[in-house]
Amino acid sequence: MPRTSRYARDVAVVAFAQSDHLRRTDELSEVEMVMPVLHEVLAATGLKAGEIGFTCSGSSDYLAGRAFSFTMTLDGVGAWPPISESHVEMDGAWALYEAWVKIQTGEADTALVYSYGKSSPGSVRDVLTRQLDPYYLAPLWPDSVALAALQARALIDAGETDEAALGAIAARSRAAAEDNPHAQLRGDVPRGEYQVAPLRTGDCPPIGDGVAAVVLAAGDTARRLCGRPAWITGIDHRIEAHGLGLRDLTDSPSTRLAAERAGLFEAPVDTAELHAPFSSQEVVLRKALGLAEGDAVAVNPSGGALAANPVMAAGLIRIGEAAARIHRGASDRAVAHATSGPCLQQNLVAVLEGDPA
Amino acid sequence: MTAAPPPQVLRAPLVVEFPFTRSLGPVQSAFLTGLRERVVLGVRTGDGRVMVPPVEYDPVTAEEIRELVEVAPAGTVTTWAWNGDPRPQQPLATPFAWVLVRLDGADTAILHALDAPGPDAVRTGMRVRIRWAADRTGAITDITCFEPEENGGDGGDGGAATPHDGAFADPVTGIVAEARLDYTYSPGRAQTAYINALAERRTVGERCPSCHKVYVPPRGACPTCGVATTDRVEVGPAGTVTTYCIVNIKARNLDIEVPYVYAHIALDGADLALHGRIGGIPYDQVRMGLRVEPVWTDGGRYPDHYRPTGEPDADYDAYKELI
Numbered sequence: 001m002p003r004t005s006r007y008a009r010d011v012a013v014v015a016f017a018q019s020d021h022l023r024r025t026d027e028l029s030e031v032e033m034v035m036p037v038l039h040e041v042l043a044a045t046g047l048k049a050g051e052i053g054f055t056c057s058g059s060s061d062y063l064a065g066r067a068f069s070f071t072m073t074l075d076g077v078g079a080w081p082p083i084s085e086s087h088v089e090m091d092g093a094w095a096l097y098e099a100w101v102k103i104q105t106g107e108a109d110t111a112l113v114y115s116y117g118k119s120s121p122g123s124v125r126d127v128l129t130r131q132l133d134p135y136y137l138a139p140l141w142p143d144s145v146a147l148a149a150l151q152a153r154a155l156i157d158a159g160e161t162d163e164a165a166l167g168a169i170a171a172r173s174r175a176a177a178e179d180n181p182h183a184q185l186r187g188d189v190p191r192g193e194y195q196v197a198p199l200r201t202g203d204c205p206p207i208g209d210g211v212a213a214v215v216l217a218a219g220d221t222a223r224r225l226c227g228r229p230a231w232i233t234g235i236d237h238r239i240e241a242h243g244l245g246l247r248d249l250t251d252s253p254s255t256r257l258a259a260e261r262a263g264l265f266e267a268p269v270d271t272a273e274l275h276a277p278f279s280s281q282e283v284v285l286r287k288a289l290g291l292a293e294g295d296a297v298a299v300n301p302s303g304g305a306l307a308a309n310p311v312m313a314a315g316l317i318r319i320g321e322a323a324a325r326i327h328r329g330a331s332d333r334a335v336a337h338a339t340s341g342p343c344l345q346q347n348l349v350a351v352l353e354g355d356p357a
Numbered sequence: 358m359t360a361a362p363p364p365q366v367l368r369a370p371l372v373v374e375f376p377f378t379r380s381l382g383p384v385q386s387a388f389l390t391g392l393r394e395r396v397v398l399g400v401r402t403g404d405g406r407v408m409v410p411p412v413e414y415d416p417v418t419a420e421e422i423r424e425l426v427e428v429a430p431a432g433t434v435t436t437w438a439w440n441g442d443p444r445p446q447q448p449l450a451t452p453f454a455w456v457l458v459r460l461d462g463a464d465t466a467i468l469h470a471l472d473a474p475g476p477d478a479v480r481t482g483m484r485v486r487i488r489w490a491a492d493r494t495g496a497i498t499d500i501t502c503f504e505p506e507e508n509g510g511d512g513g514d515g516g517a518a519t520p521h522d523g524a525f526a527d528p529v530t531g532i533v534a535e536a537r538l539d540y541t542y543s544p545g546r547a548q549t550a551y552i553n554a555l556a557e558r559r560t561v562g563e564r565c566p567s568c569h570k571v572y573v574p575p576r577g578a579c580p581t582c583g584v585a586t587t588d589r590v591e592v593g594p595a596g597t598v599t600t601y602c603i604v605n606i607k608a609r610n611l612d613i614e615v616p617y618v619y620a621h622i623a624l625d626g627a628d629l630a631l632h633g634r635i636g637g638i639p640y641d642q643v644r645m646g647l648r649v650e651p652v653w654t655d656g657g658r659y660p661d662h663y664r665p666t667g668e669p670d671a672d673y674d675a676y677k678e679l680i
Contacts, residue, residue: 199438
């Protein structure tokens with residue numbers, strides 16, 4: 001049993017699968033890219049699509065420029081006879097949240113959650129400007145790297161980090177990714193030139209295409225489907241004001257509040273999978289989550305979003321990677337974090353625990 | 358035949374444009390009209406802070422806020438980032454700094470560009486002022502950018518916000534938010550094979566290995582079974598009209614006389630109807646069950662339309678599952 005049970009039902013991640021994350025996947029349509037990962041995650045549980053209680057996906061049509069692309073990727077699920085299904089135009093971590101709520105209501109015992117991002121057909125830096133306030137921000141086309149760079153400068157000015165420390169975060173992440181066969185960037189990656197100073201190429205995530213999928217299950221079903229379920233003992237998400245000029249960019253009160261409400265601070269964790277696409281954002285998240293440098297906590301042992309950042313899937317992958325470590329006994333209590341919006345505007349925190357051996 | 362990788366990846370430019378017309382509430386209308394008149398307005402929030410640019414609801418309490426104030430067109434950089442390689446639609450074509458600027462009298466910062474000779478000329482705390490656009494319409498781009506203030510040192514000048522009624526002649530009540538995104542589209546394995554076959558005037562679908570339905574055009578997955586379609590199957594060329602409609606409204610950029618008939622056509626051997634125009638027969642004589650075949654035009658990459666084959670109509674039972 002989970003150590004803490006603040007919810008109506010105990011729900012666990014019982015399987016996780018992801019694609020290799022690649023710079024381009026021109027030879028595959030979105031459904032052709034998604035389908036093998038769906039098959040893999042279902043095979044891990046032995047469930048068929050028709051036995052899943054609820055299906056929820058996360059994606060954005062803007063990435064590949066394909067209207068209603070999620071309806072076409074649903075072809076990869078096999079949605080006949082009609083299934084109970086939903087979609088969020090957000091990272092798959094929020095699709096997981098919706099599925100978790102659905103299971104809490106008692107309307108489902110299992111859920112398939114998947115998300116994908118095919119950024120290669122477009123220019124993702126420009127595409128992401130379209131999520132900004134259309135009156136004051138979007139007409140200026142401030143791209144995702146530019147906004148992260150404003151945050152990085154604020155951190156450096158505040159004495160929270162410096163360019164060398166940011167380079168070290170990027171290097172540590174890509175070194176960790178040596179053990180991640182799905183990663184897009186691994187090993188010795190040059191820091192490169194300034195993209196938008198103070199951020200260099202090495203401080204920015206790789207651009208690429210990828211897919212992730214998770215199966216959730218409640219109670220005894222979870223125990224039946226998985227040798228060591230990763231129980232979600234806490235999950236919460238919080239949002240901050242959209243205007244960057246309203247926020248203290250050197251802190252993330254929404255992450256801290258979500259973590260509090262998820263019970264993160266009630267006991268130590270051994271693993272943290274943080275969705276920090278830019279090196280500077282790890283500094284903010286460590287501060288908000290109380291993860292000091294030099295702690296025993298393994299931060300982003302997968303390499304994190306600096307090693308593979310399929311937009312709309314990278315947050316779900318953090319939950320999946322943390323759960324997979326619990327599945328294989330490499331972690332007993334882990335925190336997973338996902339973000340959405342510019343400069344860590346919205347943040348989701350999940351605490352995952354394995355049963356004692 | 359078994360589905361093999363396509364001989365080459367097809368690519369085509371795809372342009373998505375979406376000019377949204379957006380209305381402005383009273384606060385945003387006053388702010389953007391003010392920019393047109395070279396006046397910068399903010400709004401006072403519930404805790405007494407002055408927010409620039411202003412919004413209509415308090416970001417903390419969500420209460421409606423309407424108390425407008427005027428602030429200075431100059432202020433202090435709170436953070437910045439050097440953009441050495443501006444992207445096409447950004448405020449300046451030459452290298453510039455992105456800045457957050459707290460205008461004198463404001464408690465929050467506004468995002469914009471700063472025109473400066475290089476990163477060595479920019480620092481947090483520097484004094485900057487607005488450079489107004491020559492032609493102003495009531496938009497955030499009425500501010501061309503910020504520029505360093507002459508004789509400007511560091512730090513704020515402590516200017517206070519002054520009350521403003523937000524009233525202007527001929528206020529701006531909406532904006533058109535133009536946007537264009539450019540993509541390079543690739544159709545994937547199944548659709549590439551379909552398109553390549555069309556170039557040879559053949560229609561090739563794919564069969565589901567589980568339920569054995571043949572999908573035309575194929576999208577790579579059987580939506581019923583959730584598995585990859587594997588075997589390529591040539592279908593047609595003739596088929597049966599399963600249902601149809603009569604189009605009476607002329608489409609823009611389409612040189613077809615109305616009325617005409619647009620139909621679902623089940624090609625022989627296909628388990629899914631595709632759609633196409635019916636020609637070579639008066640529109641009021643088209644009927645369910647009509648047997649048709651494709652008509653190709655020189656250089657056409659897909660059938661221009663379908664015309665009657667002259668065969669007897671298909672029996673309803675032969676196509677009722679495909680309607």
